[in-house]
Amino acid sequence: MNDKFDGNGIFPKGPKNEAYAQYFQGTSYLNMLSTEGVTIGNVVFEPGCRNNWHIHHKGGQILLVTGGQGWYQEWNKPARPLVAGDVVNILPGMKHWHGAAKDSWFAHIAVEVPAEGASNEWLEPVDDEHYNSL
Numbered sequence: 001m002n003d004k005f006d007g008n009g010i011f012p013k014g015p016k017n018e019a020y021a022q023y024f025q026g027t028s029y030l031n032m033l034s035t036e037g038v039t040i041g042n043v044v045f046e047p048g049c050r051n052n053w054h055i056h057h058k059g060g061q062i063l064l065v066t067g068g069q070g071w072y073q074e075w076n077k078p079a080r081p082l083v084a085g086d087v088v089n090i091l092p093g094m095k096h097w098h099g100a101a102k103d104s105w106f107a108h109i110a111v112e113v114p115a116e117g118a119s120n121e122w123l124e125p126v127d128d129e130h131y132n133s134l
Helices: 128-132
Strands: 027-036 040-045 055-059 061-074 080-083 087-090 096-100 105-114 119-122
Touching: 040 061, 055 096, 096 105
Parallel strands: none
Antiparallel strands: 027 040, 040 105, 055 119, 061 080, 061 087, 061 096, 061 105
């Protein structure tokens, strides 16, 4: 664990994630590492930032945590803390969210599992009461 993680890791954090900002609470950054064959992005979350509940249809997603402290939660299951070195395999169709802890930057590599007809469905925000209880 690196208590001094500031969002800059092995991959540059990239620009503010304006393209998907409407699906995040707080500020995130996105650096696309690959858009050919397998879509891979370095996603960095400022402290307290998290994405909305969402579903990856067909292919699913793999998260490779590279820095900071964060959370991952599947619908109707307890939230799981994440630190550098953790790997999360998200099955197709699983409603979930992920993001930074309240007091830590957080970064992960997001790998979209290729599948014909794969798509993302963005849903409701993670409410403050639930998030603040973690």
